Amino acid sequence: MTAVVQTDRLTKRYGGARGIEDLSMTVRPGEIFGFLGPNGAGKTTTIRTLLDLLHPTSGSARLFGLDSHRDSRAIRARLGNLPGDFSYEPRVTGRAALEHVAALRGVRDLRRADALAERFRADLSRRIGDLSRGNRQKVGLIQALFHEPELLILDEPTGGLDPLMQEEFLAVIGEERDRGATVLLSSHDLDEVQRACDRVAMVRDGRLIAVEDVAAMRARAHREVSVRFAGPVAAAELAALPGVTDLRTTADTVHFHVSGPIDPVIKAIARHEVGDLEVTRPTLEELFLSYYRAGTA
Ligand SMILES: Nc1ncnc2c1ncn2[C@@H]1O[C@H](COP(=O)(O)OP(=O)(O)O)[C@@H](O)[C@H]1O
Ligand SMILES: [Mg+2]
Structure with a gap:
């Protein structure tokens, strides 16, 4: 062609x-x-x-x-x-x-x-x-x-x-x-x-x-996950899962990135009482900006 x-x-x-x-x-x-x-x-x-x-x-x-x-x-x-x-x-x-x-x-x-x-x-x-x-x-x-x-x-x-x-x-x-x-x-x-x-x-x-x-x-972009726990905060458990990075905790909420399959994360979260859950993908804007930043570095 x-x-x-x-x-x-x-x-x-x-x-x-x-x-x-x-x-x-x-x-x-x-x-x-x-x-x-x-x-x-x-x-x-x-x-x-x-x-x-x-x-x-x-x-x-x-x-x-x-x-x-x-x-x-x-x-x-x-x-x-x-x-x-x-x-x-x-x-x-x-x-x-x-x-x-x-x-x-x-x-x-x-x-x-x-x-x-x-x-x-x-x-x-x-x-x-x-x-x-x-x-x-x-x-x-x-x-x-x-x-x-x-x-x-x-x-x-x-x-x-x-x-x-x-x-x-x-x-x-x-x-x-x-x-x-x-x-x-x-x-x-x-x-x-x-x-x-x-x-x-x-x-x-x-x-x-x-x-x-x-x-x-x-499709390749990681997901951004925030989980608010109603009970004990399962931060260490989530941090140990494959594909989980950039984990941080604020009060009762854990924020992290997941690349690859999300199923293990969902199963781990499901073992706890969840107050709220948010899963998003970075916008392409954020992805592009990471290119530009990489280019500058
Ligand atoms: N006629 C021109 N004479 C001198 N420099 C120019 C001229 N046209 C563009 N440039 C320079 O070439 C570079 C690319 O400009 P341009 O192609 O217009 O960028 P863009 O369209 O992405 O905004 C810039 O640094 C600009 O200053
Ligand atoms: Mg132009």
Whole structure:
């Protein structure tokens, strides 16, 4: 299966300054791939290099197996792109902008654009220059999506969208994946990435520090357990169980982590009178942050 996006030690420096360094990654067909990192990490630089808007200092990128620079015209015809700073001639209406983009792409049917406008509650009759950032962003999303491209490259697509529209957007890209599209989106919002993406690449200081399968990461995560005992506190007994770590006691409550099977813990707890029990998993945010911290150490 050909990777939809493949970068090989992709490097972009701005003069002497770091943009991205030695970034190698693969986006597979039909996945929603998140590109996660704080501001300045190199997300936009990577995306602009993929789109041939920046020339790599070294390394290379392939999209659909084609060279990002040499074959950029052929690539462009197959993708939808939302730049991080989407803007358009401010005097034209959203509708005129979409008609123009459609003409460039040789697309005549704007019904899908209208359907998306309805879902995003975008007012296409207003001039782009009169729109708020969020409403301009909606026009940007529609132009990226309406021609049903094979690949969507979206740079911080939900920036400026209100929570309701953010939900709608996540639903739409899920549907895009279901029709077979591949999605590469960047974000600095961990929550968004965890809900939207199949796999996530974490970038920091221009470098790729991890690529993770979101479901696997969640499954592998330890659980956090708190037990309040109605009678004697069975701390030592729990501490001795396999997979139990980080145990601490506060008054009548024991807090600890469990990795692996939870059954022995449940059985041990059940031998005592339990006042309350809470079992949670760390959020992906906490897991990601542990990566970043590990990277710093
Ligand atoms: N045009 C530019 N000239 C010089 N440095 C730049 C330019 N664009 C980005 N950078 C630098 O490259 C690094 C990565 O930036 P960027 O790709 O925009 O990050 P992100 O999109 O993750 O916020 C930052 O250190 C930024 O200051
Ligand atoms: Mg950016």
